[in-house]
Amino acid sequence: MKMKKQAANFITICRIFGSILLLYFSVFSSAFYILYLFCGFTDMVDGTIARKTNAESAFGARLDTVADFVFVTVSLIKFLPVLDIPKWLWVWIAVIAAIRVRNMMFGWIFSGEYIALHTILNKLTGFLLFLLPLSLHFIELKYSAVVVCAAATVSAVQEGWLMKKGEME
Numbered sequence: 244m245k246m247k248k249q250a251a252n253f254i255t256i257c258r259i260f261g262s263i264l265l266l267y268f269s270v271f272s273s274a275f276y277i278l279y280l281f282c283g284f285t286d287m288v289d290g291t292i293a294r295k296t297n298a299e300s301a302f303g304a305r306l307d308t309v310a311d312f313v314f315v316t317v318s319l320i321k322f323l324p325v326l327d328i329p330k331w332l333w334v335w336i337a338v339i340a341a342i343r344v345r346n347m348m349f350g351w352i353f354s355g356e357y358i359a360l361h362t363i364l365n366k367l368t369g370f371l372l373f374l375l376p377l378s379l380h381f382i383e384l385k386y387s388a389v390v391v392c393a394a395a396t397v398s399a400v401q402e403g404w405l406m407k408k409g410e411m412e
């Protein structure tokens with residue numbers, strides 16, 4: 244029984260290792276995309292498995308946040324050097340980042356801990372961000388990024404609003 248309860252955390256740990264392995268493959272290669280899709284799949288199923296096996300925990304939630312951070316960081320390391328990102332998009336990304344940092348600081352100041360809200364809009368933004376590299380072969384970045392940044396802006400503002408209202412769970 245304990246093994247079933249550990250399955251979600253094991254899947255999350257697989258995402259961390261899979262993300263690190265991405266560093267060793269050429270971006271846009273088949274092997275890179277297979278591993279990238281594997282990491283995305285593990286992100287989608289770990290929480291579902293934790294809920295189904297009644298294994299949700301604060302540790303698992305934090306581990307998931309760490310795995311997301313590693314995956315995003317590695318993805319940025321791999322994709323940023325090969326993308327031609329317009330200046331207006333950099334500004335928009337900086338604004339979103341500033342809102343997110345403000346939200347994190349607000350959460351830390353008022354609760355004494357790091358808070359990551361798993362709202363539907365945050366999940367949608369993460370999904371769109373995950374799809375973005377997969378779309379680069381048939382949609383220009385300047386178009387697909389508008390959709391992702393719009394969702395990210397709305398979700399970041401919503402997250403701040405929910406934190407201010409005290410709905411930080």
